[in-house]
Amino acid sequence: MPECVVVQVGQCGNQIGSRFWDLILHEHAKHNRSATYDESFAAFFKNKDSSGTAIGYGQKVSYLEARGLLVDMEEGVVGQVLKSRIGELFSHNQIVTSNSGSGNNWAVGYAVYGPEYRERLLDALRIEAEQCDSLQSYFLINSIGGGTGSGLGSYMVEMLEDNFPRVQRFASVLCPSANDDVVTSPYNSILSYSKLIDHAECILPIENQALADICDRVGSFAGSHGRPKREAIKPGSAITDSLGTGSRPSNFDAMNNIAANLLINLTSSMRFEGSLNVDLNDITTNLVPFPRLKCLISSMAPLYVAADHAVYSRNMDQMFTDCFQRDSHLLKVDPKSGVYLGCGLITRGDIELSDLRRNIERIRPTLKFPVWNTENWKTGVCAIPPAGQPRCVLQVSNNTCVQTSLKSMVERFTKLYRRRVRLNRNSEIVRHWCI
Structure with a gap:
């Protein structure tokens, strides 16, 4: 059974990642009533006893630990994840945080925090790799509009290629919309994309505006039949909460739920049996005919x-x-x-x-x-x-x-760069990229 390590970088990456782990646990709990550690669990989880010793297949689930890594240069979101019901899935070796942030600056994440935290990140990645029997891929979840997700995420993709060249690097990235409130997001997006195209083997972009439009469309439909919106949608659907309590989340939470469900369905064949199984390696091999044409919709x-x-x-x-x-x-x-x-x-x-x-x-x-x-x-x-x-x-x-989305990013980037907007720490890197 192929195994995958999920790397969550930045605020957005950790928010979507926390929904991913919450929903995936709910799904496994529904279909594995006996709570037996099997191959479906092994794809994303380790089973350990109270002493930290790994337990093999066929045993009862004792203490699940996620095959993941939480990375952020601000402690807020990671702290919320650790205090939530999924916090016990992660040990201190899987958490790399700071308290200063990247200031929505790609260069700070890439050129400052990357080299500074390189050894800690590399040690955490190696520990996860050593606990896998058949590591197939690193699954990166981040946003390319902010500073940590774009800058440090770009640095980590390079580092993964250098240190684990035979392991697939699958990047699921959240792209900012045209009216994003982060002024530097066009710089961050283009600089991050250039690194992902060079070093990731497959990119799965998700756009903020597309998620917001879906939530608005579903919300207007749900309330158009003479009933409250929360009553029109069945609990447990992709856009609602995972526990089926009936409460309809805010648009922001619903957007995270949709992105998390995309990743869950994408990895379903890695975790459960079927007449035709597909894993991340199959997707990369079959849907990327040329090395640089790797963005999937x-x-x-x-x-x-x-x-x-x-x-x-x-x-x-x-x-x-x-x-x-x-x-x-x-x-x-x-x-x-x-x-x-x-x-x-x-x-x-x-x-x-x-x-x-x-x-x-x-x-x-x-x-x-x-x-x-x-x-x-x-x-x-x-x-x-x-x-x-x-x-x-x-x-x-x-x-x-997909060139439509990329051209839109380049246009926003060019408008800012021609007017020399916010060219401070990013300036030398941006100029070098343009040349």
Whole structure:
């Protein structure tokens, strides 16, 4: 069973990461009633006894420890995570923090904190690697709009390539919107992207504005049938809380929930059995035809289940159709305007292989593929449904429309740089990058 170490960097990375661990535990608890440590647990967790000794497969879960690393140059978010119900998943060896912050400056995270904390970070990564039997990938979660997530995240990607060259580096990054309130976010985004393209093996961008639009759209629909919004959405859906208490979270929490559910569905085949299993290595191998064309777009369906199924229901074929609609993507792009270099579909729940093949044949004529790669479809079938839903479909594809998002970042970067806005500590690095 391949194992994965999750590296959460910066405030946003740790907030999404905390939702990821919360939801993944809830999912495993639902489908593993006997609390037996098995291969599905081993992908992201270690089982230890009270003395810290590792316990093998087939034993009862004694003390779970996450295969992860919490990194932030401000203690606030990490402190909240450690005080929450998932805090006991992490030991002091898995936490690297400071109390000064990066000031939303990529250069501070990359050129100051990177070298300063290099040995601590490297020791923490090595400890995690040594406790894996078959380490396949490092899964990086960060935002590229702030200082720590972009700067220190870029430094860590370089460090991972230097010290663990044979281990996959999969980066899930949150991209700032055009009206982001961080003035330096265009600098941070471009500088971070340049490092990720050079050193990560696959990039999964998620845009803040796309998440906000999805939450607004779902919220307006949920309250449009003469009932309160919180009653229209079934507890346990992707956009709601993980425990199914019925409380509808704020838009900010709902955005984190959507991003966390994307990662959970992406890694479902690594954790549970199915007729076609897909792991992060398969995604990178099949959906990245050229080394530098490594940015993937993603979408999920359904994002929530209505409490009254008669009000809002989606049949199986409609779920596949929704995954290819513009409004369902977690990046503000139009997939129909671009060319698909590769497309991956991961299904969960009561969806048969025949259903998957039938929908691929139905949707294929509506999509544009290059003549040399018309059959590049990667499929995965996981028998275990997500918690709170009978089934779902995740679509991950390599589409040339991602250039729309990248061009928008470059335009915002150029506007600031031409006016020499906020060129202080970033200045020499930005000028060097432009040259």
